[in-house]
Amino acid sequence: MKQFILPAILISEIIFFTWIGDYTFKSPEDFLRYFQSYSADLLTQSAPVLLAAFGMTLILATAGIDLSIASMIALISCVMSSFDGDVSFWWKAVPLGLLVALVLGLTNGSLIAVLDVPPIIATLGTMILFRGLCFTVMGDLEKSPFFDVPGYEWFGRFPGALLLISLVYLGLGAGYHYSRKKRELLMIGGNPIAARYAGIPVDRRLIQVYVFSGFMAFLSAVCFTARNSSVSGSSLTGMELQVIAAVILGGTRVQGGYSSLSGTFFGVFIIAVLDEGLRGAAGWGEENLPFKLSYLQYVLIGIILIGGVWMNTHLPFPKKNAKSS
DSSP states (O other), rough: HHHHHHHHHHHHHHHHHHTTTOOOOOOOHHHHHHHHHHHHHHHHHHHHHHHHHHHHHHHOOOOOOOOTTHHHHHHHHHHHHSSSSTHHHHHHHHHHHHHHHHHHHHHHHHHHHHOOOOOOHHHHHHHHHHHHHHHHHHHHHHEGGGGTEEEEEEGGSSHHHHEEEEIIIIIIIIHHHHHHHHHHHHHHHHHHHHHTTTTHHHHHHHHHHHHHHHHHHHHHHHHHHHHHHOOOOTTTTHHHHHHHHHHHTTTTTTTTTBHHHHHHHHHHHHHHHHHHHHHHHHTTGGSSSSSSSGHHHHHHHHHHHHHHHHHHSSOOOOOTTTOOO
């Protein structure tokens, strides 16, 4: 039953917001064109969150969390924006952005695994630190060299975003699903003491997970900067809420021991459709309301977060795989 809830919610959202948007379709071809355009725009818009959510899924599976993910993506973007938008961007800015991402992920992992700082405290601290570094790099400026880089804008369009998401969720996701490391991460999240007795290198795995999340943050930064014309020190503020809410709504347990990449995929789109639908319904009945419908975004994300935790706690996991899907 649980595995059908998220697709049903997503379909219901699309139908509802299409209905209140007062779209008219004169033929099946009109509806098909609308749906293709809508799906392409939604996937392209959601690509940064989808990529970041992949790494967050693995982190939550270990009973960890990363509150710094949005600040990390913003810092990577700010560092890359410091370079000129020409061909040299590919061998200067992009490799440096990747290096920064891995170092930031290693910093989080080391704080948690080596210094034994609780994940929520460690990443809260680095969230503030990384955001401060964003303003140190950028100041009050807003830079936009990305559209001048030959071929870079392709990753912000549908084909590029689809390629990255497919490689991550179908390629890396399949490798994770059938790997031994998946079982080790779930055991670490479920019972870290038992995992140590079982011979699992817990500290090393935790560091690897956070470094991998840094790599996902780099890919997310590429998609974000390729789609948006500029970046500033305050870019992506609040994105961590969307990422965490989507992963939890998708079925990954906050307590660790269970992960669902397919659920994360649906969770991201549920929140994306909600966000897009509220903005698209900006003129629907607002004259009778004391606020704009778009202001409800974070209210509903909070409700989704609480509802996701409740659902993961009270609804049974699929019997065919009691640990992961």
